[in-house]
Amino acid sequence: xxxxxxxxxxxxxxxxxxxxxxxxxxxxxxxxxxxxxxxxxxxxxxxxxxxxxxxxxxxxxxxxxxxxxxxxxxxxxxxxxxxxxxxxxxxxxxxxxxxxxxxxxxxxxxxxxxxxxxxxxxxxxxxxxxxxxxxxxxxxxxxxxxxxxxxxxxxxxxxxxxxxxxxxxxxxxxxxxxxxxxxxxxxxxxxxxxxxxxxxxxxxxxxxxxxxxxxxxxxxxxxxxxxxxxxxxxxxxxxxxxxxxxxxxxxxxxxxxxxxxxxxxxxxxxxxxxxxxxxxxxxxxxxxxxxxxxxxxxxxxxxxxxxxxxxxxxxxxxxxxxxxxxxxxxxxxxxxxxxxxxxxxxxxxxxxxxxxxxxxxxxxxxxxxxxxxxxxxxxxxxxxxxxxxxxxxxxxxxxxxxxxxxxxxxxxxxxxxxxxxxxxxxxxxxxxxxxxxxxxxxxxxxxxxxxxxxxxxxxxxxxxxxxxxxxxxxxxxxxxxxxxxxxxxxxxxxxxxxxxxxxxxxxxxxxxxxxxxxxxxxxxxxxxxxxxxxxxxxxxxxxxxxxxxxxxxxxxxxxxxxxxxxxxxxxxxxxxxxxxxxxxxxxxxxxxxxxxxxxx
Numbered sequence: 001x002x003x004x005x006x007x008x009x010x011x012x013x014x015x016x017x018x019x020x021x022x023x024x025x026x027x028x029x030x031x032x033x034x035x036x037x038x039x040x041x042x043x044x045x046x047x048x049x050x051x052x053x054x055x056x057x058x059x060x061x062x063x064x065x066x067x068x069x070x071x072x073x074x075x076x077x078x079x080x081x082x083x084x085x086x087x088x089x090x091x092x093x094x095x096x097x098x099x100x101x102x103x104x105x106x107x108x109x110x111x112x113x114x115x116x117x118x119x120x121x122x123x124x125x126x127x128x129x130x131x132x133x134x135x136x137x138x139x140x141x142x143x144x145x146x147x148x149x150x151x152x153x154x155x156x157x158x159x160x161x162x163x164x165x166x167x168x169x170x171x172x173x174x175x176x177x178x179x180x181x182x183x184x185x186x187x188x189x190x191x192x193x194x195x196x197x198x199x200x201x202x203x204x205x206x207x208x209x210x211x212x213x214x215x216x217x218x219x220x221x222x223x224x225x226x227x228x229x230x231x232x233x234x235x236x237x238x239x240x241x242x243x244x245x246x247x248x249x250x251x252x253x254x255x256x257x258x259x260x261x262x263x264x265x266x267x268x269x270x271x272x273x274x275x276x277x278x279x280x281x282x283x284x285x286x287x288x289x290x291x292x293x294x295x296x297x298x299x300x301x302x303x304x305x306x307x308x309x310x311x312x313x314x315x316x317x318x319x320x321x322x323x324x325x326x327x328x329x330x331x332x333x334x335x336x337x338x339x340x341x342x343x344x345x346x347x348x349x350x351x352x353x354x355x356x357x358x359x360x361x362x363x364x365x366x367x368x369x370x371x372x373x374x375x376x377x378x379x380x381x382x383x384x385x386x387x388x389x390x391x392x393x394x395x396x397x398x399x400x401x402x403x404x405x406x407x408x409x410x411x412x413x414x415x416x417x418x419x420x421x422x423x424x425x426x427x428x429x430x431x432x433x434x435x436x437x438x439x440x441x442x443x444x445x446x447x448x449x450x451x452x453x454x455x456x457x458x459x460x461x462x463x464x465x466x467x468x469x470x471x472x473x474x475x476x477x478x479x480x481x482x483x484x485x486x487x488x489x490x491x492x493x494x495x496x497x498x499x500x501x502x503x504x505x506x507x508x509x510x511x512x513x514x515x516x517x518x519x520x521x522x523x524x525x526x527x528x529x530x531x532x533x534x535x536x537x538x539x540x541x542x543x544x545x546x547x548x549x550x551x552x553x554x555x556x557x558x559x560x561x562x563x564x565x566x567x568x569x570x571x572x573x574x575x576x577x578x579x580x581x582x583x584x585x586x587x588x589x590x591x592x593x594x595x596x597x598x599x600x
Contacts, residue, residue: 037486037525038431038455039391041363043106043207046094048083051187057090059083060200065530065553066493069152071165073110075460076436077202078395080489082110085190086198091127093187098206101179104280106205106365107136107188108396110167111196113144117157119317124199125191126173129184135193136173142317142345142366143169152461152495155318165460166436168202168396170344170365174280179208202434209280211256212309218253218275219245228257230287235263238284242269254310256281262288264296266326270303270333276310279342279363286314286346288324296326299346301379304333304354312343319347319368319398327351328367332379338362349394353378358388368398370438372430375405376419384422384446392430401432401456406445406475421475422446429453436460440490443467443482445475452481457488459501459530464490466503467521468539469514479518491530491553497563498554501529504544504571505537507564517541529553533578536595537564542571551580560591567594574600 049059060073062080074080083092096102105126114120119141126133146161147154154161180186188201214220224244225237238259245252246269254276261267261284276282286299299312307329316324328346329338332354342363343349349364349371357374364371371394376384384406394401406422423446432440432454440456443449443466456464464487467480482502490501504521506514516539525548526533533552534544536559549556556578560566569592578587590597 037429037453037484039393039429041393041431042209043205044098046204046206047079047081048092048201048203049079049081051083051092051094053083054091054093055089056087057083057085057092069150069493069496070147070163071436071460073167073200076165076167076434078108078434078458080458082200082202084198084200085188088190088192091187091189092201093185094204096180096182096184096186096206099182101181101208102186102206103175103179103208104206105136105173105175107171107173108168108202109138109171110143110169110200111138111140112198113140113159113164115159117144117146117159119144120196122194122196124194125189127187127189128180132191134173134176136171138171138196138199139169143167145318155320155323157318166398167200168366170396180206209278211281212277214253214255215251215275218251219248220253220255221259222255226259228259230260232260233262234259235261235267239267242267242272245272246270251275254282254284258283258285260285260287261299262286264288264294266297266299266301268301269305271305273306273308275308278309279311279340282310284310284312286326288315290315290317290324291322292324295321296324298327298330298351300329302329302331302336303379304336306337306339307341308337308339310341312341312346314345316345316347316368325368330378331357332381333357343367348373351375351378352387353381353384354387355383355385356387358390359392360388360390362392364392364394364397366396370399370403371397371401371432373400373403373405374425375407376422377407377410382419384425386424388426388428389430390426390428394430395433397435397438399435399438400442401435401438401440402427402430403439403442404444404446404449405470407473408445408475409473424448425450427451427454431455432457434458434460435462438462439466440464440487442470443477443480444470445477447478449480451485452483454485456485456490459490459492461492461494463492463499463503464501467519468504468506468516468537472513474514476515477517477519478515480520482519482521483523485524487524487526489528489530491532495563498531498561500532500535500558500561501526501552502534503537503564504542505539505564505566505569507537520545522546525550527551532556532558532561534558535561535564536569536571537566539569539571544571544573545575547576549576549578555585555589556581556587558589558591559595559597566592569594570596570598572598572600
C-alpha cells in the first residue's frame, strides 16, 4: 500500500484488498482534468445553482444516490441541481462574464404539466441590469412522461400513471434590444404576466450568433415554393429543390426562417451540400398531426452529403410512433459531413453509418432517444468504418447521448440480415450532459474504437461511459481505447441496479453473452460516481491504468457489481489513484472467483 500527499489529500494507488478512510463531498466537486475534456462550444453555460437567488427562490440539489429507479428533476438536471422560482418576484441572476456581448439565450427549464398531460404554456421574464427586457415563452408540451409502477420504458402521457420523468426542455430566445454587455447582469424573474405555478431553472446558455450569408451560386429552397407559413407543407417544394440541386450540382440554401414539413417520409438527398443561415436562423420543422398513425422516417435521409448551419425541430411529444417521433438525420455513404447542425425534439439526432463520415460542431438537445448513434445499419447499409464524432454538445437525451453501435444481425421474420463489424470509430472531445434515459457514451462492439477527451456528466439512470456489446444481436467488442475522458456525477439506479459510472464487459444491457476483450481504459477522471466508480462484468484482457477516481458514493472498482455478472474474465489494474473513499469501504472488490484481477 502506497500513499502520497497532493494538496493535503491522501491519494491511494489501488491494489486488491486496500481500503482508505479519506472523506470528500459525494456530489458537487469538479475534476481536475475537466478543462481539457469536452467540446469547445460557441455558447457559455451558466448553471442556475451558480447564480444568485432573490425573493425566496430556492436551490434544489441531489444530496444522495437514488434509492429507487424513479426519476426527479434534481436527478435529470445538469449538475444534479436547479433553482426553483415559485412565486411572483422570485428570480435568479448572473453576471455576463463571457467577455463578449450576448444576443441569444437558451433556457433549460421545467414548468408544470397540465392535469391531462397535454402540457401548459407560460412565459418567464428576462431582465437585463435589473430592467425588464422581454418575455421568454415556455411550454411543457414536450416534457413530462410517466412511468407507472416501475415501467422504466413507458412513454405514457397520463399523469395518473405516476412517477414522472423527462422534466426539462429548452426554450430558445433571440434578444430584443441591445445585447447584454460584458459585465452586465441578466436574470430570470417571475413577473406579473408569468403564470406557471413554478419554474425550475437548470441552466442558461448564452451566445452571440451571426446570421450567415447565402453562398454564391446556391439554390434557395424558396425558389421552388418553400414557405415559412406554418399552414403550408413545404415537403414537396424542398424535395423539388433537392432534386434540382443534385442535377445542377449546386449547393442547396435554406434561408432564414422556419420551414415546415408535414409528410411521413421525410426528405432525401445524395451527394450535395445543404447549408443554412445558422442554427439560430434557419429551421426545418417537422409538424405532423398527433396522434401519428404510422412510423416516421427521419426529417432528412442523406447519402454522401454535406449538411451545415441549420436547425432541426419537431412537434413530437414522446418516443412512441403515436407521439410523432421520427429521426432528425439518417445518414450513410462515403465521406459525408454534418457540421454545425442543432437538432431538438426528434427521435434521434444522428443515426449514421457508412465510411469516412463525420459529425462535428453539432448540438443535440432534448431529443427522445439517442443523440449521436454511429452504426452499421442506418439507411440499409451494412458498414460502419472510419466514422468520427468530434466537438459535439449533447444534452437531455431520452436514450444514450452518444453511441458506437455495431450490430451483428437483425431478423425481421425472414431470416437474419448480417452486417460487417464496425471498425476504427472515433469519439473525441464531445460533451454529453444529463441524458435522462440512457448512457453518456456507449461503445457497443467492433474493433479499433477510440474514445478520447470527452466530458460526460450527470447521467440520471444509467452508466456514464461503457465498453461492451449490445444485446444478443450485437457484435463482439474486440478492441477499444477509452482515454483522457472525464466522467462526473454518473451512474444511475435504472432497473434498481445501482449502475457504475464506468463499465467494461458484456451483460450491461441485461444480456450476459458474447465476447468483450482488448479494452484499455487509461488516463480518465471519474468524479462523484453515484454508486461504484468502475464496474467489470464478463470481459478479458482489460487494462485499467493511470485513471483518477474521486469520491465515489459506493465503491471504487468492482468486479461483478450487482446485476452485472462476471463468471469469467481478466483485467490488469495498475497505477490508478483513488481519493475520497468513504470510511470502511473497499477500494476494489472482486465478487467473481472466475475473474482474474492482476494488480501492479
